[in-house]
Each structure stands twice: as structure tokens, then as C-alpha cells.
Amino acid sequence: MSSYTITIGTIIVIQAIAVCGLNVIVGYAGQISLGHAAFFGIGAYTAAMLSTKAGLSFWTALPLVIAIGGFIGFLLGLPSIRVREDFLAITTIGINFIVEAVFRYVPFFGGALGIGGIPRIVFFGERLKGMTFLLLCLVFLFLVLLVCWWLTRCWASLACYAVRDEESAASTMGISHVRFKLLAFVIGTSMAALAGSLYAHYMQFINAGDFSFPVSVGFLSMLVLGGMGTIWGPVIGTLILGVLPEIFRPLVDYRILFYTLLLLLMIRFQPGGLLGEESAMRRVLAPILRRGKA
Amino acid sequence: MLLEVKDIHVAYGDIEAVCGVSFSLEKDELVSIIGANGAGKTSILNSIMGIFPPRKGSIIFKGRDITAMPAHQRARIGIRIVPERSRLFPRLTVYENLLTGVYGLRKKIPVDKRISWLYGMFPILKERRGQLANTLSGGEQQQLSIARALISDPELLLVDEVSMGLMPKLVEQVFGILKQLNEEHGLTILLVEQNAFASLNISTRGYVLETGTCALSGSAAELMDNPRVQEVYLGH
Incomplete structure (x- = not known):
């Protein structure tokens, strides 16, 4: 595999981890978030600070990064209890801008220059880059997918689905909507923080612009394209939106236009996403899958 | 006393939907609250369930004041609702x-x-x-x-307009099931209905609600014999 392919692949896998996290918030708990890049950024900055200033390794810093990501997700998830739908969307956009501005203007976070010199990840004495780093990311993606799969299987998912569709009816069933919304935010943002940490160690240099609002829109587009609330949707969506821009590189100026069109078309014709419950692709795949099981 | 509702007021903004209603339910009773559209029936049920808190007054369930308890905890101590339009x-x-x-x-x-x-x-x-x-x-x-x-x-079942949108035969069936639950399983039921005849028919007692206040109360038989109820709700 050429190093170009490996680079694209690595970025796609890292983004897929973040989009899986977004899926927990948007797909499972039904809370729209247009500020997911903020949590991706919080993970990246935490990892970068801990490795450059505190001298921790990726592995020792990782639990901290995930915990901090989850904790800030918890704090910023609190508004979701009070505001809903379009107001929540606007609130999360605001969060994204605030987080980005803090990174850009607070000198402690490197200001406009960003943070450079982030060390590579060392695994059993070997510095990971290229193919080995891609493998590491794939392992993490696999773990994240396992967590998502587990979430759809356990009690919490039934509660989350219930809260997503009928909040007050859920509360009359003994389900606290507060707890499950916050749980989804914490799990989702922890996943984004993990992705951010991988991103920081891969790029070795980060800057506030890497986590701006358009990145959030990108994440949401990937999720909507792939299918909200499905297991593989985030991966498929990220893969398609990660590969397409490379194929159509000459059209780079029209990327946002293309994203917009794609989102509109998806919402009009396949609102459940490519892998959603009633999507064309699922209809094609269903007989094959069923045969596989039998 | 299983449930005691004391002088509750429910308001949406400036509009008072329920202005000082009090009533109570013994264990094993099946009680109906009947009234026209906008009389405040659903508001009362929602405040008992905890979906929309009353502005004034108190709700006591099994001797415990639950007025400030969130809905999901009320569900755990044995109150359940069959909400309007199923939900x-x-x-x-x-x-x-x-x-x-x-x-x-x-x-x-x-x-x-x-x-x-x-x-x-x-x-x-x-x-x-x-x-x-x-x-x-x-x-x-x-x-x-x-x-x-x-x-x-549950120990207390709240039923909100279960007859709405059902064909008469199904209404009969559903009310039959509620009656059976009450008689054979000792379930306490608070029924809120526009269909006064069907609900009083299976109830032990009833309350008539008019624009947020309790206009009449009594045993189901008394209410069915009451000329005013007959005129307004039973179409005699």
C-alpha cells in the first residue's frame, strides 16, 4: 500500500471513531449535535498538552484524555436537558465556536500557533507510523464498534431509544431522560476524545482550525449518509465521504456544495441513511444477510 | 387512602386549567372523572403522574407527599399511566x-x-x-x-381517554378489561373520560369536572341519575 493510501486510510479510521461517538448521541439518544468537532478537539488538545508539557506517553495519557473528554461532554450535555431539537443544534454550534476560540486565543493552549512536536505513539519500544499506526487505529475502531454493539444490546439502549422517540412517555415508564441523555453524551464525547488523541499523535501538530464548525458538519454528514442509529453506518459514511474528495480532487472548491447536495438528497430520499431501516441498500443486502445466517 | 389530591391548581402561563380540585381514591376503587373538552381532566392526570407539576396543592400517594417527585420515580413506586393517544x-x-x-x-x-x-x-x-x-x-x-x-x-393505573378514536365495539372490550382488572385483580384505576356513560357504567364513584373545578361528585349510580349529568353528558 502506498503511503498516500495509508494516510487517507488512517484519517478515515480516526474520523470513523469520532463519528461512532456522534452516532451514540444523535442516533441512539436522538440529541442533535452540531458541535462534535469541539470534543474531537478537546481530546486532541488534552493529548497534546499531556504529552508535550507533562511528558506523559500516549498510553498513560489515554485514560485521562478519555475521562476529561467524557467529563466535559457531561458538562456540555447538561444544556440538552433543557433545550431540544433546533435549539439544541444552535447550542451545540455555539459550544463548537467557544471551544475553538478558547484554543485559538488562550496562550496556554499555544494560541494561533497551535501545538507542535507531539511525539509519535510508542508501542513495545516501536514508534508507530504508517501501516502500524493504521493498524492501531483499526484496533481502536474495532473496540469502539464493540462498545456501540454492546450498547444496542443492553438495557440502556432500550431506554435510549425510548427517550429518543417519546421523552415524556419514557419518564412515565420509570426511565429518567436526564440520566440517559447524559450517559449518551458522556460515551459519545469520550469516543470523540479518543479519536482526537489519535489525531494529535498522528499529525504531530494541531491547531484550533482543525476543530472548527465545518468539521462538525462533516461528521454529521458522514453519520446521516451512513445511517443514524446503525452500527456500521458511521463507518460506511466516513469511508464514502473520506474517499470521494480524493477521487474528485479537481473539484475541491465545490466540496461544501457537494456535501450540502448530498445531505439534501439523503434527507429527501433516504432519511434513514444508506444502512437505515428502510434504505435501498438494506433491501438489497437483506436477502444475502439472511442467507448468511441460515 | 391510596391517593389523595388536595386543592391542586394547574396553569399554563396565565391560563388556569385546573383551579383547586380535591379528591381521593381508596384502594381497589375504580373512579371516573368525566367532563367536556378543556375541563382539565388530562391536566389532573398529568400532575398525578408528574409530567406537568401543579402550581399549588399537594398529591399524596400511600401517605407520602409526592408533589415534587419526578415522573420516573413515581413510575417506580407503582403509578402508571395509559396516556392520551397511546404514546x-x-x-x-x-x-x-x-x-x-x-x-x-x-x-x-x-x-x-x-x-x-x-x-x-x-x-x-x-x-x-x-x-x-x-x-x-x-x-x-x-x-x-x-x-x-x-x-x-402497578398499584394505581391512570387511564386517559382510552375510548378516543376507538370503534364502539372496541370501547366495550377495553372497558370490559379495565373492569375485570379492577374486580378480579384489585387494581385501583382512575379513569378520565368524555364517554361518560361507558365509564360511569364500570365505576364505583365519579367526579364531574367543569372548567377546572369539581362540579359534582358521588357514586356512579347517583351521578347517572343526576338530571344535570343526564342532560349534559348522557344525552337524555
């Missing part, structure tokens, strides 16, 4: 909808036994158990909504 979880199957009813219960419940009991009472739900709730007909949805509330073995 199912549309993208869960019939079976999963039933399961949500057991959520968060402290006491142990033989879930499989309860479910087969409910399937016995509502055979159509067994037939449709794998179907998504939003593919059910109105009547089936109401039955599922009742079953979902019953699975937790």
Missing part, C-alpha cells in the same frame, strides 16, 4: 414496548409470566409481537399502551 415508542417492536414498562423497577417481576398473561388478555399483541409499534392500528396501539402500563404490576 408508544414508534420504532420499537410490540415486545420491546412491553419491556420498557419493566424498566427501573426495584421489585422483581416474573417478566415472562407477566407477558404471557398480557398476551392472554390481548391476543392481538401476541400475534403482532415482532411488529414495530407504529404499524399498529389505533385500537391495537391502545391495547399495547394498556399492556405496557400493566406489565409493571
Whole structure:
């Protein structure tokens, strides 16, 4: 595999981890978030600070990064209890801008220059880059997918689905909507923080612009394209939106236009996403899958 | 006394929907609240369930003041509601909808036994158990909504306009089931209805609500004989 392919692949896998996290918030708990890049950024900055200033390794810093990501997700998830739908969307956009501005203007976070010199990840004495780093990311993606799969299987998912569709009816069933919304935010943002940490160690240099609002829109587009609330949707969506821009590189100026069109078309014709419950692709795949099981 | 509602006021902004209603329920009773549109019936049920808190007054369940308790905790101590228009979880199957009813219960419940009991009472739900709730007909949805509330073995069942949108034969069937639950299983039921005749017919007592205040109260037989009730609600 050429190093170009490996680079694209690595970025796609890292983004897929973040989009899986977004899926927990948007797909499972039904809370729209247009500020997911903020949590991706919080993970990246935490990892970068801990490795450059505190001298921790990726592995020792990782639990901290995930915990901090989850904790800030918890704090910023609190508004979701009070505001809903379009107001929540606007609130999360605001969060994204605030987080980005803090990174850009607070000198402690490197200001406009960003943070450079982030060390590579060392695994059993070997510095990971290229193919080995891609493998590491794939392992993490696999773990994240396992967590998502587990979430759809356990009690919490039934509660989350219930809260997503009928909040007050859920509360009359003994389900606290507060707890499950916050749980989804914490799990989702922890996943984004993990992705951010991988991103920081891969790029070795980060800057506030890497986590701006358009990145959030990108994440949401990937999720909507792939299918909200499905297991593989985030991966498929990220893969398609990660590969397409490379194929159509000459059209780079029209990327946002293309994203917009794609989102509109998806919402009009396949609102459940490519892998959603009633999507064309699922209809094609269903007989094959069923045969596989039998 | 299982439930005591003392002088509750419910208001939406400046508009008072319920202005000082008091009533009570003994264990094993089936009590109806009847009244026209906008009389405040649903508001009363929602404040008992905790979905919309009353502005004034208190609600006492089994001797405990629950006025400030959030809805999900009330569900755990044995209050369940069959809400207006069913309010199912549309993208869960019939079976999963039933399961949500057991959520968060402290006491142990033989879930499989309860479910087969409910399937016995509502055979159509067994037939449709794998179907998504939003593919059910109105009547089936109401039955599922009742079953979902019953699975937790509640002590107090609140039923909000269960007859709405059902064909007369189904209304009869659903009311029959409620009566049976009350008589054979000792379930305490508070029924809110526009269909005064059908609900008073199965009730022990009733209250008549008019624009947010309690206009009349008495045994079901007394209310059915009351000339005013006959004129306004029974169409005699």
C-alpha cells in the first residue's frame, strides 16, 4: 500500500471513531449535535498538552484524555436537558465556536500557533507510523464498534431509544431522560476524545482550525449518509465521504456544495441513511444477510 | 387512602386549567372523572403522574407527599399511566414496548409470566409481537399502551381517554378489561373520560369536572341519575 493510501486510510479510521461517538448521541439518544468537532478537539488538545508539557506517553495519557473528554461532554450535555431539537443544534454550534476560540486565543493552549512536536505513539519500544499506526487505529475502531454493539444490546439502549422517540412517555415508564441523555453524551464525547488523541499523535501538530464548525458538519454528514442509529453506518459514511474528495480532487472548491447536495438528497430520499431501516441498500443486502445466517 | 389530591391548581402561563380540585381514591376503587373538552381532566392526570407539576396543592400517594417527585420515580413506586393517544415508542417492536414498562423497577417481576398473561388478555399483541409499534392500528396501539402500563404490576393505573378514536365495539372490550382488572385483580384505576356513560357504567364513584373545578361528585349510580349529568353528558 502506498503511503498516500495509508494516510487517507488512517484519517478515515480516526474520523470513523469520532463519528461512532456522534452516532451514540444523535442516533441512539436522538440529541442533535452540531458541535462534535469541539470534543474531537478537546481530546486532541488534552493529548497534546499531556504529552508535550507533562511528558506523559500516549498510553498513560489515554485514560485521562478519555475521562476529561467524557467529563466535559457531561458538562456540555447538561444544556440538552433543557433545550431540544433546533435549539439544541444552535447550542451545540455555539459550544463548537467557544471551544475553538478558547484554543485559538488562550496562550496556554499555544494560541494561533497551535501545538507542535507531539511525539509519535510508542508501542513495545516501536514508534508507530504508517501501516502500524493504521493498524492501531483499526484496533481502536474495532473496540469502539464493540462498545456501540454492546450498547444496542443492553438495557440502556432500550431506554435510549425510548427517550429518543417519546421523552415524556419514557419518564412515565420509570426511565429518567436526564440520566440517559447524559450517559449518551458522556460515551459519545469520550469516543470523540479518543479519536482526537489519535489525531494529535498522528499529525504531530494541531491547531484550533482543525476543530472548527465545518468539521462538525462533516461528521454529521458522514453519520446521516451512513445511517443514524446503525452500527456500521458511521463507518460506511466516513469511508464514502473520506474517499470521494480524493477521487474528485479537481473539484475541491465545490466540496461544501457537494456535501450540502448530498445531505439534501439523503434527507429527501433516504432519511434513514444508506444502512437505515428502510434504505435501498438494506433491501438489497437483506436477502444475502439472511442467507448468511441460515 | 391510596391517593389523595388536595386543592391542586394547574396553569399554563396565565391560563388556569385546573383551579383547586380535591379528591381521593381508596384502594381497589375504580373512579371516573368525566367532563367536556378543556375541563382539565388530562391536566389532573398529568400532575398525578408528574409530567406537568401543579402550581399549588399537594398529591399524596400511600401517605407520602409526592408533589415534587419526578415522573420516573413515581413510575417506580407503582403509578402508571395509559396516556392520551397511546404514546408508544414508534420504532420499537410490540415486545420491546412491553419491556420498557419493566424498566427501573426495584421489585422483581416474573417478566415472562407477566407477558404471557398480557398476551392472554390481548391476543392481538401476541400475534403482532415482532411488529414495530407504529404499524399498529389505533385500537391495537391502545391495547399495547394498556399492556405496557400493566406489565409493571402497578398499584394505581391512570387511564386517559382510552375510548378516543376507538370503534364502539372496541370501547366495550377495553372497558370490559379495565373492569375485570379492577374486580378480579384489585387494581385501583382512575379513569378520565368524555364517554361518560361507558365509564360511569364500570365505576364505583365519579367526579364531574367543569372548567377546572369539581362540579359534582358521588357514586356512579347517583351521578347517572343526576338530571344535570343526564342532560349534559348522557344525552337524555
